Amino acid sequence: MTRRTVRIAMNGVTGRMGHRQHLVRSILALREQGGLDLGNGETLWPEPVLVGRREPALRALAERHGLTEWSTDLDAVLADGTVDVYFDAQVTPARADAIRRAVAAGKHVYTEKPTAGDLAEALDLARLATGKGIKHGVVQDKLFLPGLRKLKRLIDGGFFGEVLSVRGEFGYWVFEGDWQEAQRPSWNYRAEDGGGIVVDMFPHWEYVLHELFGRVTSVSAHVATHVPRRWDEHGKPYEATAEDAAYGVFELEGGAVAQINSSWTVRVHRDELVEFQVDGTHGSAVAGLRGCRVQHRSATPKPVWNPDIPVTESFRDQWQEIPDNADFDNGFKAQWELFLRHVVLDEPYHWDLLAGARGVQLAELGLRSAAEGRRLEVPELTG
Structure with a gap:
């Protein structure tokens, strides 16, 4: 050798x-x-x-x-x-x-x-x-995570039919740093140091959406600094100048709509720290970091809205887990x-770096959309 x-x-x-x-x-x-x-x-x-x-x-x-x-x-x-x-x-x-x-x-x-x-x-x-x-x-x-690789397998196999929408939830509670140590560095919350959840996460959402569902053609975003005061690694208080939460709507080439919430000020009530629900005409899936569950149209139950009657079925139990079928490395x-x-x-x-530039573009337009309070087109980039 x-x-x-x-x-x-x-x-x-x-x-x-x-x-x-x-x-x-x-x-x-x-x-x-x-x-x-x-x-x-x-x-x-x-x-x-x-x-x-x-x-x-x-x-x-x-x-x-x-x-x-x-x-x-x-x-x-x-x-x-x-x-x-x-x-x-x-x-x-x-x-x-x-x-x-x-x-x-x-x-x-x-x-x-x-x-x-x-x-x-x-x-x-x-x-x-x-x-x-x-x-x-x-x-x-994120493209190489087991959960998203299973989702890609479903897409390639035509499981969804026409993809209608994607809903993503990402985030967890990052401690302020006073009474419990923060899990993220303090520069993440200072815009002057390159911090902010839009700059951090919108580039991820760009390539996930682009690779799996189609190019992002427009963005509408709202951002917030929910926790304006934090404490740094030395226990010194500072004012957060960057947003810690972002709520985005992305239109995709082909007509599907993606809604993704990103937050460092949310307590987790889901199976994984990030989850994407994909709904299509033939079936739906929920994918996280590792797991992926599906519900085909042939196995979709028929819920009836009636708030006066207690729910007697477990909706989660009506979904099927997708097997690994492969060894997933880091x-x-x-x-x-x-x-x-x-x-x-x-x-x-x-x-490549052009793909990386698309992520920077989406973050830049997301922040501008939030500042101007309007939906913005995302021009296609070429080398």
């Missing part, structure tokens, strides 16, 4: 998402399984080079995982001709500049979303990378594998 090493500069992996999902559960998991089998007797071996601003944190992270390469000098890492890929999981305001430098250095780029603070910059990054001839990709992890790791195969084997890959 021939080993082919790919060196990856990983910037921002001292943060929660970069560390847990990208370093530990993706790159280190690939190493634990012996690398990525490329076929024909060849294995890809990912070699991470940790990059960040805080030297003590980088050193501690490297020692914890038995890694030897780390640096606080991004330019020096990008100048290293043995580094093949640049990955970015920094806070949003720092991302575009770093990607631009990586593109200039000729590195393949894989990045978290949103790719930039506004659409113009996101499109510029996509065009720069394409013009440079490098491979580029954007994390779109979604972040699954997409990393596809991107790395794209880099070394030139296999097809379409979740």
